[in-house]
Amino acid sequence: MLTSLRIFAVNRQKMSSLYINNMCGCKITTRLRPSKPDVLLGKHYSSLPGLIGNDIKSLHSIINPPIAKIRNIGIMAHIDAGKTTTTERILYYSGYTRSLGDVDDGDTVTDFMAQERERGITIQSAAVTFDWKGYRVNLIDTPGHVDFTLEVERCLRVLDGAVAVLDASAGVEAQTLTVWRQADKHKIPRICFLNKMDKTGASFKYAVESIREKLKAKPLLLQLPIGEAKTFKGVIDIVNKEKLLWNSNSDDGKDFERKPLLEKSDPELLKETVEARIALIEQLQTAIHRVTLALTAVPVLCGSALKNKAIQPLLDAITMYLPSPEERNYDFLQWYNGDLCALAFKVLHDKQRGPLVFTRIYSGTLKPQSAIHNINGNCTEKISRLLLPFADQHIEIPSLTAGNIALTVGLKQTATGDTLVSSKSSALAAAQRAKRREEKQQRQSCEVERLLLAGVEIPEPVFFCTIEPSSWAKQPDLDHALKCLQREDPSLKVKLDPDSGQTVLCGMGELHLEIIHDRIKREYGLETYLGPLQVAYRETIMSSARATDTLDRTLGDKQHFVSVELEARPGETPSVTPVIEYAKSVSRDLLKDSQEAVENGVHNACLQGPLLGSPIQDVTITLHSLVIHPGTSATMISACVSRCVQKVLKKADKQILEPLMHLEVTVPRDFLSPVLADLAQRRGNVQEIQTRQYNRVVIGFVPLAEIMGYSTVLRTITSGSATFVLELSTYRAMNPQDQNTLLSQKSGTM
Numbered sequence: 001m002l003t004s005l006r007i008f009a010v011n012r013q014k015m016s017s018l019y020i021n022n023m024c025g026c027k028i029t030t031r032l033r034p035s036k037p038d039v040l041l042g043k044h045y046s047s048l049p050g051l052i053g054n055d056i057k058s059l060h061s062i063i064n065p066p067i068a069k070i071r072n073i074g075i076m077a078h079i080d081a082g083k084t085t086t087t088e089r090i091l092y093y094s095g096y097t098r099s100l101g102d103v104d105d106g107d108t109v110t111d112f113m114a115q116e117r118e119r120g121i122t123i124q125s126a127a128v129t130f131d132w133k134g135y136r137v138n139l140i141d142t143p144g145h146v147d148f149t150l151e152v153e154r155c156l157r158v159l160d161g162a163v164a165v166l167d168a169s170a171g172v173e174a175q176t177l178t179v180w181r182q183a184d185k186h187k188i189p190r191i192c193f194l195n196k197m198d199k200t201g202a203s204f205k206y207a208v209e210s211i212r213e214k215l216k217a218k219p220l221l222l223q224l225p226i227g228e229a230k231t232f233k234g235v236i237d238i239v240n241k242e243k244l245l246w247n248s249n250s251d252d253g254k255d256f257e258r259k260p261l262l263e264k265s266d267p268e269l270l271k272e273t274v275e276a277r278i279a280l281i282e283q284l285q286t287a288i289h290r291v292t293l294a295l296t297a298v299p300v301l302c303g304s305a306l307k308n309k310a311i312q313p314l315l316d317a318i319t320m321y322l323p324s325p326e327e328r329n330y331d332f333l334q335w336y337n338g339d340l341c342a343l344a345f346k347v348l349h350d351k352q353r354g355p356l357v358f359t360r361i362y363s364g365t366l367k368p369q370s371a372i373h374n375i376n377g378n379c380t381e382k383i384s385r386l387l388l389p390f391a392d393q394h395i396e397i398p399s400l401t402a403g404n405i406a407l408t409v410g411l412k413q414t415a416t417g418d419t420l421v422s423s424k425s426s427a428l429a430a431a432q433r434a435k436r437r438e439e440k441q442q443r444q445s446c447e448v449e450r451l452l453l454a455g456v457e458i459p460e461p462v463f464f465c466t467i468e469p470s471s472w473a474k475q476p477d478l479d480h481a482l483k484c485l486q487r488e489d490p491s492l493k494v495k496l497d498p499d500s501g502q503t504v505l506c507g508m509g510e511l512h513l514e515i516i517h518d519r520i521k522r523e524y525g526l527e528t529y530l531g532p533l534q535v536a537y538r539e540t541i542m543s544s545a546r547a548t549d550t551l552d553r554t555l556g557d558k559q560h561f562v563s564v565e566l567e568a569r570p571g572e573t574p575s576v577t578p579v580i581e582y583a584k585s586v587s588r589d590l591l592k593d594s595q596e597a598v599e600n601g602v603h604n605a606c607l608q609g610p611l612l613g614s615p616i617q618d619v620t621i622t623l624h625s626l627v628i629h630p631g632t633s634a635t636m637i638s639a640c641v642s643r644c645v646q647k648v649l650k651k652a653d654k655q656i657l658e659p660l661m662h663l664e665v666t667v668p669r670d671f672l673s674p675v676l677a678d679l680a681q682r683r684g685n686v687q688e689i690q691t692r693q694y695n696r697v698v699i700g701f702v703p704l705a706e707i708m709g710y711s712t713v714l715r716t717i718t719s720g721s722a723t724f725v726l727e728l729s730t731y732r733a734m735n736p737q738d739q740n741t742l743l744s745q746k747s748g749t750m
C-alpha cells in the first residue's frame with residue numbers, strides 16, 4: 001500500500017561530552033559527533049538464494065507488509081560483546097544510516113539518542129524499524145546491564161526471535177547466560193553471532209564449545225571462519241558452499257578444481273542439476289528454520305562487526321531462520337478472536353509530543369484518532385497519532401496491523417507493560433471466552449492474567465536512597481517527574497518514609513538509581529540531592545510467639561471495640577508477604593465482613609519489621625480469636641490487628657536477612673590474587689575459578705552491603721583489566737556478630 005507519508009525527522013545536534021561510568025564498567029556516552037567518511041559496503045558479498053533483490057528501501061513506503069515478511073527481533077549480549085557495533089552495522093547495511101558509527105568515537109545512533117535526551121526530547125532506541133531484502137525488521141533494544149534485567153525481560157516478551165551476540169574470544173559469558181535463560185522462559189528462537197573474530201584470542205571452536213556446554217544448546221554451524229584473529233578475512237557459507245571474503249586482496253582460494261556443467265554441452269543436465277540443488281538448499285533451509293523454531297538447535301554464524309565483516313549474512317539469517325509473528329504460538333490470541341490486542345512495552349516522555357508509547361500489536365489493527373481500552377489501568381484513552389519508528393525518522397501512518405511495532409502518541413495513562421484492547425466490552429468478551437474454554441476449577445484471576453500480557457514479575461528492589469529537591473517549592477515537580485519515570489520503568493519504586501516524610505527511591509542497582517537521578521536533571525530540569533545509597537534488608541522471625549491486643553475507642557458518638565489474639569511463627573515455605581491463617585475458633589460469619597480489614601492490618605504491620613524497619617518475610621500469622629463490636633470501622637480493625645502483629649513480632653526471636661549477590665569477575669590471570677584477596681575481605685565466598693582463554697573467571701557470592709562501589713576498587717587493583725557481573729541471588733540470614741554490628745551502626749552507637 002502506497003500512501004503519502006508525513007515524516008518527523010529527529011534532529012541531530014552536536015553536544016558536549018558526557019561520560020557516565022557505572023559499577024560494571026559499561027557506559028553511556030555522548031560526545032561531539034565527528035564527521036566520518038562513508039564506508040563502502042563489502043563488495044564481495046553475494047546474497048543467499050531465495051531472497052528478493054537488493055532494493056533495500058522499497059518497503060519504506062509500505063506500511064503494513066504481509067505478516068510473513070515481518071521479523072521482530074532483539075539483540076542480546078554480555079557487556080561489551082559488540083551489541084551496539086553490530087546494530088550500527090545492521091542499520092548501515094540496511095540503508096538507514098549513511099555512515100558507520102563507532103562506539104569508541106561516540107558517534108553511534110545510540111549516542112545520538114542520548115543527545116536527544118540532553119535536549120529534553122526523549123527518543124530512545126526502544127525499537128528501530130528497517131527493511132532488508134523485502135522483509136520488515138523491527139529491532140527491539142534489549143539493555144545489556146543486569147540492573148536492567150527486568151527491562152530485558154519486558155522486551156523479550158515482544159520479540160519473535162533474537163540474535164545472541166558473543167565475543168568469540170570469551171565465548172558464553174555471565175550475562176549471556178542470564179538473558180539466554182530469560183529467552184528460554186519466553187520460548188524465543190535464537191541464532192548466535194560469534195563477533196570479534198578479528199580479536200586476538202578469538203576462537204571459533206572455543207566459542208562453539210561454550211554454547212554447547214554452558215547454554216546446553218545444540219549449535220548448528222552455518223558458517224566457518226576464514227582465518228582467526230589477525231588473519232580473519234571472511235566466512236564460509238556451509239549451506240551454499242560459498243566463500244564470503246571481505247578482503248579484496250584475496251579473491252581466489254579455490255583449492256580443488258571443479259569441472260563445470262556447461263549450457264552448451266549439457267543443457268538438460270545442467271537445468272536438472274540447478275533445480276535439484278535449489279530444492280536441496282530450500283529443504284535444508286526449511287529444516288534449519290524448523291529446528292530453530294522448535295528450539296532444538298541454534299544456528300551459529302560468525303564475523304567481526306568492527307571490521308565490517310559478515311553482517312549481511314547475519315541479516316539474511318535473521319530473515320531466513322527466525323520466525324515471523326504468525327509462526328509464534330501466542331496462547332492468549334484465541335481469546336481475542338482477531339480483535340485488537342497490543343502490549344505497551346516502553347513509555348517515553350517527549351517534551352513536545354507528550355508520552356510516546358512503543359506498542360507491539362498481537363492481533364487486530366491500531367488506528368490513530370481511535371479509543372483503546374487499557375486492561376491494567378482499567379481506563380479508556382485515545383491515540384492521537386500513530387508513527388512507525390524508522391531509524392531516525394518517525395513516519396505518521398493511518399493504521400498498523402498485527403505483528404508490527406507502532407509508536408503511539410496521545411496515551412497519557414498507559415504505563416510500560418500494559419495490555420491495550422479496543423474497548424472494555426472487548427476485554428470482557430475475551431474474559432468470557434477464556435472462562436468458557438477453561439476448566440471450571442481454574443480461578444478467575446488466572447484468566448485475567450492470561451488476558452494481560454503483562455506477566456513480568458518485577459523483582460524487589462535491593463537498593464534505596466532518599467531524594468530531595470533543591471527547595472520545597474520544587475517537590476510537586478519532583479513528584480511529577482517520578483510519576484512519569486515510574487510509568488516508563490516499573491522496576492523503579494517510589495515511597496514516602498513514614499518517619500521522616502522524605503521521598504525514597506528504590507531500584508535494582510547503583511547504576512539504576514544513578515541514571516534516574518541523571519534523567520531527573522536532564523529531562524525535567526530539576527536539581528535533586530540523593531541521600532547515601534542503602535541496602536534493602538529484610539527481617540524474619542526464628543521462633544513462634546503469641547500476643548493479644550484490645551482497642552476500645554469512642555469517636556464522636558460511635559464506639560469501636562476490637563479484641564484480637566494471634567500467633568506468629570516462621571513460615572514453612574519462603575514468601576515475601578505474610579501467610580495468614582484463621583483458627584477454627586474464629587467465627588466465619590464475623591470474618592465475612594472483617595477479613596479484608598484484618599488482612600490489611602497484617603500486611604501493613606509486616607511492611608516494617610521491629611529491628612530495622614525493613615519488610616518482614618517468611619512468616620505465618622494465625623488469628624486465634626477475634627471480637628468485634630457492631631459498628632466498629634474497618635480502619636479500627638486494621639489498626640488493632642496491626643498493633644498486635646507488631647507486638648508479636650517484637651516478642652519472637654528476630655533475624656535480619658541481607659541480599660546475597662552472585663558475582664562473576666573476569667580477570668587476566670596475573671591479577672587473580674589481588675582480586676581473591678579483596679573478595680576475602682568483603683565476606684565473599686568463592687565457589688569456583690574457571691579458565692577462559694587467558695582469563696580467569698571467579699564465581700562466588702558476596703553480601704550486597706560489601707560490594708558497593710566495587711567497580712572503582714576493581715579498576716584500581718586490576719589496572720582496569722577486569723569486568724564483573726553482579727546479580728541478586730537470595731536473601732540470607734546474617735550471622736549474629738554481623739547483625740549486631742549492623743544494628744549498632746544503624747542506631748548510631750558505633
Ligand SMILES: Nc1nc2c(ncn2[C@@H]2O[C@H](COP(=O)(O)OP(=O)(O)OP(=O)(O)O)[C@@H](O)[C@H]2O)c(=O)[nH]1
Nearest residue numbers: 026079080081082083084085103144196304305306
Ligand atoms: N576487535 C573487535 N572489537 C569489537 C568488535 N565489535 C565491537 N568491538 C569493540 O568492543 C567494545 C564494545 O563494543 P560495543 O558495541 O559497545 O559492545 P556492547 O555489547 O554494545 O557494549 P555494552 O553496551 O557496554 O554492553 C568497543 O570497544 C568496540 O569497538 C569486533 O568485531 N572486533
